[in-house]
Amino acid sequence: MTCREAIDVLADYLDRTMPADLAAELERHLAGCEPCRAYLATYRKTRALGTAVARVEMPDEMQARLLRFLADKLRSS
Amino acid sequence: MTRYSARVYRLAYGITRNAPDAEEVVQDVFLQIVYKGGGFEGRAALGSWIYRITTNLSLNKRRGKRRELETSLDELLPTYLADGHRAGDRAFLVADWSGTPERELLSGESRRLLEAAIDRLPEHYRAVLVLKDVEELSNEEVAQVVGDTVAAVKTRLHRARMALREQLTRHLGAGA
Numbered sequence: 001m002t003c004r005e006a007i008d009v010l011a012d013y014l015d016r017t018m019p020a021d022l023a024a025e026l027e028r029h030l031a032g033c034e035p036c037r038a039y040l041a042t043y044r045k046t047r048a049l050g051t052a053v054a055r056v057e058m059p060d061e062m063q064a065r066l067l068r069f070l071a072d073k074l075r076s077s
Numbered sequence: 078m079t080r081y082s083a084r085v086y087r088l089a090y091g092i093t094r095n096a097p098d099a100e101e102v103v104q105d106v107f108l109q110i111v112y113k114g115g116g117f118e119g120r121a122a123l124g125s126w127i128y129r130i131t132t133n134l135s136l137n138k139r140r141g142k143r144r145e146l147e148t149s150l151d152e153l154l155p156t157y158l159a160d161g162h163r164a165g166d167r168a169f170l171v172a173d174w175s176g177t178p179e180r181e182l183l184s185g186e187s188r189r190l191l192e193a194a195i196d197r198l199p200e201h202y203r204a205v206l207v208l209k210d211v212e213e214l215s216n217e218e219v220a221q222v223v224g225d226t227v228a229a230v231k232t233r234l235h236r237a238r239m240a241l242r243e244q245l246t247r248h249l250g251a252g253a
Contacts, residue, residue, distance in 0.1 A: 003157065004155075037173070042172075042246055043238060045179075046245055050195065054206065
């Protein structure tokens, strides 16, 4: 397995949707390849950080506005 | 309703990256639920439909806006030598900042950089990233929502994450 092939399958590896023989081949590659180990570690961390930053919750006051908006619409329809 | 509105807002904000636009999308989605939502047989179908219309309305809202900010991902993807090894300076290739505490990375300059990087992702990439990584849908569910193949969804998701990783590594790598 080359670095290109290893990086191509990292998402499947983290999702655990990869066939066991391919996962074993990737792990053998990782064991001998420091750049790919660093890539996997930082890719995994990026996924966690991206999730945290992209997750923005609805403010409470907006929830209240939505209820008022829908009530007004229903009354006027 | 609170559960659905929270989901709708997260997805709408995740795609539009703009609170007023996301609020309008939420209102439009709930109007559609009120007027059309009675015909659904089960919660699963309703949930999937809500994600689909939220994604479509958010992409429409975003269309034409801030497109100039979007980055071409090609320059942020790994490059390779002819033999399949990564190309580039070895110190950069082995830079591993993953041990930095998440709390530290989610504050200050790193957070601003990551928010800007997410803002600049092409919108269809950001939609897939939010559906998969924030809403935790499966690749198959994401494909249904965005109306694309599973293979296309997986490619977009991987490229989006790699682009974010690259920008973080350029920022953090030297100090790792």
